[in-house]
Amino acid sequence: MLVHWILEEHRFEEERYGGDKRSISILDGIYDIWQEVPRRKKNVVVPSKRVEIDAEYDTVIYWKQRAMHLEKMLEASMQREQLLKEKLQESIKNLEKQSSPVEELSQILKRADNFLHFVLQTAPVVFGHQDKELRYRFIYNHFPSLQEEDILGKTDVEIFTGSGVKESQDFKKEVMDKGLPAKREITFETELFGSKTFLIYVEPVFSKAGETIGINYMGMDITDQVRKRERMIKIREEIAVQKAKETELNRTIHITEETMRAKQMLATMSHEIRSPLSGVVSMAEILATTKLDREQRQLLNVMLSSGDLVLQLINDILDLSKVESEVVKHVLQTAAASLQKILTLEGNVADDVPIEVIGDVLRIRQILTNLISNAIKFTHEGKVGVKLYVVPEPPFAKEGSQHGSDGSTANQTTTNVPKEETCTSTSQTSSDQRGFHGKKHEGSCQNRSQCEPGTPVMNGKIDVTEEQAELPETTVWIRCDVYDTGIGIPENALPTLFKKYMQVSADHARKYGGTGLGLAICKQLVELMGGRLTVSSRVHCGSTFTFILPYKVSLSCDHSDDSDDPNDLSDMDDHGDSDDDATNGFFQFQPLTLGSLFSSNGSSRTQKLLAHNIGHVNSHKINGFSENYCSFPTSNGQAKEMDLVEDACSVAEALEISSEPECSFSHSPDHDSESAICRGRRHHNDVNAENKVSTIDVSPTCSGTSREVDVKVKISEPQLPAERQGRSDSGSQSTLNISQEVSNSISKPKILLVEDNKINVLVTQSMMKQLGHTIDVVNNGVQAVRAVQCRSYDLVLMDVCMPVMDGLQATRLIRSFEETGNWDAAAKAGIERPSPSSDSLQPDCTPPKHIPIIAMTANALSESAEECFANGMDSFVSKPVTFQKLKECLEQYLP
């Protein structure tokens, strides 16, 4: 190898020196790295002594002296000769000892070689020199897998193959062409040495004339370093992701905390309002027990019912604020879901269930609502029902009943009402009842519409069976079964059913939504009240959730009011008739069409049913329930409601018809008056005060005065405007405008077009116009989500491919809202929800309905029908849209 090197050097030396002054590798001689051999010094002695004679010239003495002197010089000369001879001899000897120059040189070289080997023996480097054609002229490789003769004279590609080989050769070529040294990392994947990354340094080599004659290259194996570096990069990325997640989490936590605080404040506020208000109501109730004339009583009744309504509203807020995220939202959305199925809802109250009991209204309502909405959620066909009956004190209740009854009294605010004078019990809700009892004096129609007709009879029953036997308060155990014909619960899931965040399976969670908290809370609530919640179920047949709770029965019911009043007696007769029916205590909802049940019914009927069903306590409970329902149909069926304005009479008739099958329990004699009132009320609300008188005229059996009607209006008003505002875009129309605006929008369903192409917008808009629809237009998915947040649409036509956000994503976000009742997914996607001021009271009380979303696809591959369906779209219309397609679509999705 070394020999080769030397030869090389010699060869290069022969080349002529050019004028190149670049500081780069030029082969112009041997690099004199090694120290020169030290030169020997010449130690020459030169004697130079002058002869000095003092005597006069040419005298005897002179000559004598001279002769002597010369003699001395001769002697010295001879001595010197002798010395030189010796020196010569010595030199010859030395010369003989001295080694030859060739030998010296080879020794130097040998040392250099040893040094190089020593330094490089374990270094992972390869270096070499390649000529102009990139053939190896020299190579050093400590771990050679090839012999030198396999390499020298060959190029890289001739030697080995694999990825990286060509690259390295190209790189060398590049360096040679550019004439500038460069470094590069090249990863090789070859059979020769496997997968390795080399840092390669290549520099061009010039001749003295400045021509490029080849390259030097040095490669170092940095495979490990590269691997480490890559791992570091990965770790850094992971850290960054982790950090982003943490930030996100912190933000969520922050938001949650804020929300909690807001809720807490709301709860406190509601409480603060409730306390003085209950004072007002209680005093009014006491006032009601005093002697009053007819007029005064009437006024007081208005006061009581209004006060009670406000109280009820506040209680609801309180309730909402306490269990909002877990249960209420849950209930609302599932309640909405139920409306999209054909289900029979039925209730069955056994005869022996007292009509008035005392319990924690809010909690019981919460439990019941939860169980019912659960039942509805998991039932796709058949029925969901509630059965109530009295049971003997269960064995577990010995200490539990105490606890439960104690808890329930906390909710009572009006207990100080003298028992013998009012027929009503002591719970807050009783004012409802009292209000209606009071009204019985005035007009029977009013009574019936607001209150459960069967009540007095039931009261009577209690009187007979329990009241007189024992004294003021007794505990009664009522068992409540909430049953359904739903999907049922597999046996192995039963043990964990009441555990927090547990659902039967992940699959169920995905399919049915929900947090898995509902049942856990129910169980907890029931147990806190001293009861038990149990379940029995069979897969595919249905489930029955049963809770047994102790209630207190207030027995001091006197019917002096009723018996005083001849009207009331007739009332009683009516009820008596109905009571004899086989349907006693049984009622049923059977949705004919999904809309008609609730929109025609409004809250009054459900309220009534409930009042009957579960007595005082539960009237509240189901009020809440019905309110939830109510908000759905009104938002959904705005058109229907508005129809009333346009054609109040015909709709009123329709109402009568449609209401019949809904409630098998309803008494036919009441019917007219009920619907008349319903009509009157609605009419009244919608058209406002102008028609007040006429509405009264309309109701045939209404013997009450105009004030009666006022009462009704007042009751229903607080609900309606709130809903309307929530729905409407601006939320700020004056009431008079409502009826107008309303009549405009009645026949015109609200349609949203999401399309970014101006021309398409123009064409579609124009077609829709010809089809009789005006439409809202937005230009991308984000705007579409915002539009849906602000206004409820009956149909959305959605372009798929759009800037900012495409139609598929927008659809997913809207569907997510419909499933979960919140816009979290949209917020995650960066769409902040605009907060309409009117929304603040019941932000989620309008259960989202399923908006038909029709994709408008351009038939491109990226916009396949499957993808549209997979993202939650209902159908698709291929572009360009035509009259026919639009028409078909509207016919299908706008009933």
Place this chain on the structure above:
Amino acid sequence: MDLVHLQRQLVDYRTSLYHEGFLDEQFTQLQSLQDENNPDFVVEVVSLFFEDSERLLNELSKALEQQIIDFKRMDAQVHQLKGSSSSIGAHRVQKLCIVFRNYCEAQNVEGCLKCLQQVKHEYGIIKTKLESMFQLEQQILNAGGSIPV
């Protein structure tokens, strides 16, 4: 006489546009949207189409001149053009856009350039044709006639 001649000319011209595939049924749809309340609907939409298309074509030309070509953006623009041309029934332009999009997806510069040329060409033709058709219609209207359906 002159009016009848003009009307016949218009009908023939229009028919030829359909026959030669410059226009498709969508244009008929467009025409059916025009009524007394909206007498200039077709011209308005088509003008908008011209405006929009020219802007898009300009942007596409510029995009293709760039050192680094933003194919994604181009694809979106061609999608727009495809949408609007299909909406007014500019059949040939629309068909070309489909091919164009494929090239955009494949990031084929040459294909894109070629397609852009073709689209520009087709667009020029349909523009001229539609404009002369509108002229013809205007002439008929000026002469007190009605546009034959």
